[in-house]
Ligand code: TXA
């Protein structure tokens with residue numbers, strides 16, 4: 548199929564809406580990452596998403612709505628906590644898991660009795676949803692297993708010729724996928740950290756649990772609550788290892804490695820230059836928002852280099868967006884993490 552390239556203007560937004568209303572697939576910008584959208588009511592259209600991405604059938608999709616007011620007409624009455632989160636963070640990078648309405652086909656929920664719903668803040672994304680006249684099911688617009696796309700160029704790299712159109716809405720501001728919170732139980736559970744932080748959620752809801760999958764490798768056989776969290780993800784082709792320890796020890800360690808690249812904080816670049824074949828920075832050590840924004844583009848860049856190993860420096864844990872950065876890095880690394888010790 549020949550993929551149409553659309554621009555961020557009124558005519559092309561209408562064109563995107565028309566393709567979607569007719570059962571096609573369109574790569575669309577959002578504030579988090581680019582999504583690969585289809586009509587959420589159309590099981591056949593949704594099925595094409597899984598084929599285009601090479602996505603496992605058991606990984607459910609997020610349903611995107613144009614306005615917070617569209618939630619109740621879609622899913623029926625919602626809890627007080629859902630209303631409070633929507634009022635505080637929508638439109639924005641937050642996905643809430645709620646009971647699935649009958650109108651949404653099983654293809655979207657991968658057979659689960661719940662769906663994720665999100666109202667994005669990217670104006671173009673919302674205009675495309677409105678133009679299509681339906682809610683849009685959309686996973687990140689990468690080939691399965693690749694880092695999520697944060698630019699038009701990334702989507703084209705992964706999906707050219709496999710989707711009907713891609714709309715260029717510039718570079719994504721947040722840079723990591725939305726926060727996913729399960730709102731179906733007594734206590735809300737954070738399933739995937741993102742731009743709406745744990746601190747943000749707790750400031751509105753009080754108690755919020757953190758699912759094990761966020762911070763640790765899943766033990767085999769354990770049931771996962773967000774099916775997407777069990778796959779090695781966001782990963783460049785070469786294996787990634789997170790390195791902790793002082794910058795001096797890390798520099799020494801890197802000198803002994805063969806054909807390696809490192810992803811580090813801006814202020815570490817000087818010390819690591821010359822210790823390995825390529826040094827890539829992704830923001831200052833305390834500038835976690837820039838790190839989130841640059842992380843996936845940096846991981847993709849490593850695939851253009853002929854390196855055999857990638858090492859990465861991770862920010863220290865807290866309850867802000869660094870949780871999302873650490874989580875995506877750990878997933879890229881398949882939870883391979885080591886401390887370079889002193890003598
Ligand atoms: O920021 C985002 O959320 C982007 C943009 C396009 O909106 N979308 C995105 O979708 O990241 P995707 O499919 O790559 O990730 C969706 C995540 C997966 O981990 C999936 O397992 C989880 O949300 N999820 C979706 N529906 C769920 C459900 N009903 N219960 C539990 N987890 C669910």
Ligand code: MG
Pocket residue numbers: 686687695
């Ligand atoms: Mg994804």
